[in-house]
Amino acid sequence: MNISADHAARKWPSDWHATGGLLPVLVILASAVVLTCAASLEARANVPLPRPRPADAPSAVEPEGGAAGQAMPSQEPAGAKAPEPSACRKALTEDIAIAPSIPAIKGPGGCGGEDLVRLEAIVVSPTQRVALKPAAILRCTMAAAVADWIRTDMVPLAAKLGTTISELDNFDSFECRGRNRVRGAKLSEHGLANALDIRGVTFANGGKLSLTDRTESRDIREKVLASVCTRFTTVLGPGSDWYHEDHIHLDLAQRRGNYKLCQWGVYDPLPAIAPLMPAERPEEAPPRPTAEEKAASGKPSEAAPEAASEDDDGKPAAPAKPRGKLSRRSGAQ
Numbered sequence: 001m002n003i004s005a006d007h008a009a010r011k012w013p014s015d016w017h018a019t020g021g022l023l024p025v026l027v028i029l030a031s032a033v034v035l036t037c038a039a040s041l042e043a044r045a046n047v048p049l050p051r052p053r054p055a056d057a058p059s060a061v062e063p064e065g066g067a068a069g070q071a072m073p074s075q076e077p078a079g080a081k082a083p084e085p086s087a088c089r090k091a092l093t094e095d096i097a098i099a100p101s102i103p104a105i106k107g108p109g110g111c112g113g114e115d116l117v118r119l120e121a122i123v124v125s126p127t128q129r130v131a132l133k134p135a136a137i138l139r140c141t142m143a144a145a146v147a148d149w150i151r152t153d154m155v156p157l158a159a160k161l162g163t164t165i166s167e168l169d170n171f172d173s174f175e176c177r178g179r180n181r182v183r184g185a186k187l188s189e190h191g192l193a194n195a196l197d198i199r200g201v202t203f204a205n206g207g208k209l210s211l212t213d214r215t216e217s218r219d220i221r222e223k224v225l226a227s228v229c230t231r232f233t234t235v236l237g238p239g240s241d242w243y244h245e246d247h248i249h250l251d252l253a254q255r256r257g258n259y260k261l262c263q264w265g266v267y268d269p270l271p272a273i274a275p276l277m278p279a280e281r282p283e284e285a286p287p288r289p290t291a292e293e294k295a296a297s298g299k300p301s302e303a304a305p306e307a308a309s310e311d312d313d314g315k316p317a318a319p320a321k322p323r324g325k326l327s328r329r330s331g332a333q
């Protein structure tokens with residue numbers, strides 16, 4: 001810009017005498033215009049701002065399925081109205097759960113989802129709640145399924161035990177990751193906010209029910225198993241794979257043919273001491289013939305089946321064809 005302005009200034013003295021008194025005024029005005037335009041050009045060069053949208057321009061919102069919608073499906077025009085609450089959102093009232101809505105999550109690799117809530121507590125009655133510890137990020141439909149499970153099945157089960165449930169342990173809810181945290185694995189339902197991992201519940205009387213604890217009542221664990229496998233499309237626990245030995249995975253994955261996966265082995269307690277040796281033969285037991293006595297009596301010990309390698313008391317039976325030291329001791333050549 002300064003080049004143009006200087007050029008105008010340098011021309012000024014040579015024109016002054018030839019054009020009289022009006023010309024200087026015009027030149028001043030022209031210089032001002034040149035300076036203004038040059039300043040404007042420089043500003044545009046440094047900050048490339050878009051031109052303002054004309055007032056009579058058509059609407060920027062393409063019709064649904066239009067070219068712009070296909071190119072940027074995740075983009076919403078600024079200031080767009082909030083979407084209409086889903087049927088789930090309308091049904092999941094504060095009489096059922098404390099579950100405020102949170103913004104949709106659009107993470108990498110397809111992670112995230114819409115219609116999300118932060119499930120903080122399940123309302124059992126005006127005076128009783130089951131708190132999620134910590135609060136779980138879930139799709140509304142999954143949160144509603146968890147709330148219905150606790151209210152309809154778990155609270156009556158606790159009542160039979162003479163108590164109420166105060167907390168539900170949240171081991172994991174939304175997390176953008178592959179299955180079983182394996183890098184490169186298919187996106188977990190946790191990545192879609194469609195899964196909840198739990199370890200157990202806490203009762204109002206201070207007791208706990210650990211669902212994967214072998215020493216807990218088998219009857220109660222089997223009742224919980226039947227309940228969750230009816231309500232959720234995926235249930236994984238001990239025995240499914242070694243990723244689920246310490247918690248129960250619940251989700252609402254949709255599969256072809258509404259196929260459900262229920263893999264949770266309810267196991268008995270392990271013996272306190274492994275039975276390494278067979279029990280002693282009781283003294284009152286009738287005497288057993290030795291191999292030598294059997295051989296002497298002429299019974300065909302060779303007829304003993306190979307599979308009967310152990311007697312009822314667990315002691316090794318005489319081999320069908322004694323060899324080595326035993327053959328010499330028994331005298332069977």
Ligand SMILES: [Zn+2]
Nearest residue numbers: 195196197249
């Ligand atoms: Zn899980």
